[in-house]
Amino acid sequence: MTERSVDAALRAYAAERKYHPTTIDRWLRLAPADRAALLELAQELRLGENQLRDLWEWAEEIAQRDGLSLATVLGAEALAAARRRAVGRSDKLKLVKAALRRLRFPQLGAAEDRLAVLVRELGLPPSVRVTPPESLEGDSIRIEIVADSAASLHDSVARLLAASQSPGCAAIFELLAGAR
């Protein structure tokens, strides 16, 4: 696509989605390759204005931090892999967003991964759900137990009790407390 045709497509897409003129102006002020890369992403995922702005903001911050262009960030393998997945638009958007978040928050992402491993290693049954605080901004985890009988409740509680006494459980709280 030529620069002119990218701009025409961008305007058409933004008009169809009723984007605010300031967003369109800002988009058109990007370097041509960045403009095109963002358009490709928007068209592929049929992004509304707020969805586009969220992804754009993270991508722009990654680009600034790492000294890359926006197009390079949007072309990163982690995002490309998410975009290649044969899933519906909504799921693909979630995957792309998660991949971009990993790039934007690498240390937080690594801590969340460590936490997920620790939770998995507790060996809890599917009836017990462990939810860490959003963005690990908190000290507490939420535990939910789903039971359909006294026996299943007893079993879940027993396994939870055993898990609570394991070193892995202590490690979860240490991680939330900021231990390396």
Place this chain on the structure above:
Amino acid sequence: MNRWTPDAIWIERDEDASVLARRLLARLPDTPVHIVGDPREAEPLDGFGAGKRRLVVQRHRGSFLQHCPAGTTGMVCCNYLVMNFAANCPFDCSYCFLQDYLANNPALKVFTNVGEGLAELDAALRRHPERTFRVGTGELADSLALDHLTDLSCELVPFFAARSNAVLELKTKSDCIDNLLRLDPKERVVVSWSVNAETIVADEEHGAASLEARITAAERVQAAGYKVGFHFDPLIAHDGWEEGYPATIAKLFRRLDTRRVAWVSLGSLRMTPRLKAAIKARPQKSGVVTGELVPGADGKERLWRGLRVQMYRRMLEWLRSVDDRMPLYICMEPPGVWEKTFGEVPADRQVAERLVAGSA
């Protein structure tokens, strides 16, 4: 550090005969002056940076004495009071919250009715003789950056020196201390500096005194009988922070007497969505927006908690290795972060008492 001077002065009509206005006119004889009926006429239309180039001289409306806004619900608070004798700051730190807070009103203002503010404070001190108040003038302005023009410290220091139940904190990133050296604080004034890793000072604190100049100024006021304080706020998780912050701590306390340090505070970078947008809109790009900041319960973004607590703990280690008796506190953090950092959650009153004791 070059002493700041404005490009133009705007004086509210009826205030042109005030002591402050006459002093400014005498010290800035070549600066264009406009007398205006309404100080808002002086508001610049061309952005926050331009606002810092104009000095507006006006009366302060409303109460001078305010509770520090850091005492947000859910945060441990040190019961600090603030008095604003000026609004906005000649320095242009990339992360400064004033870019959001004063976004619609960015001219640099100095208030003429200082005496009224001090009378208000005096009444409060007399009403509560049992309490010792910590009062700062560095919330909406740098406490000393304009002192070479206003001589405000020459009114404040004697006022506090004459009272037994209040401590003044003059918080600055400047080295404008000449007036202070001629005054006797009588242990009622703490002069404190916001400090940071050298690379943050150089890259993000535009126009402020260098770290070296701040330390030299601190050394001089300490020698002149003042207690000093330091604020590592905002702590920024930049590449090399684990070298940069201990290097600053080492530089500071190689030259300063830790027994004459009233307090050291730590605070992680905090950012509202509006502040982030304001920083991004400024012509000079800043790396502070690219940190791993996530929203907290108060709507402000901070470094995510695990990393933030790590930074606080490391800072504590480094500071305590210098002198474990220096009073330390963290600013605008919930009890959970205090607990993880200090191993305790003091009541607000206890924090305040410890800091008053540090200043005594």
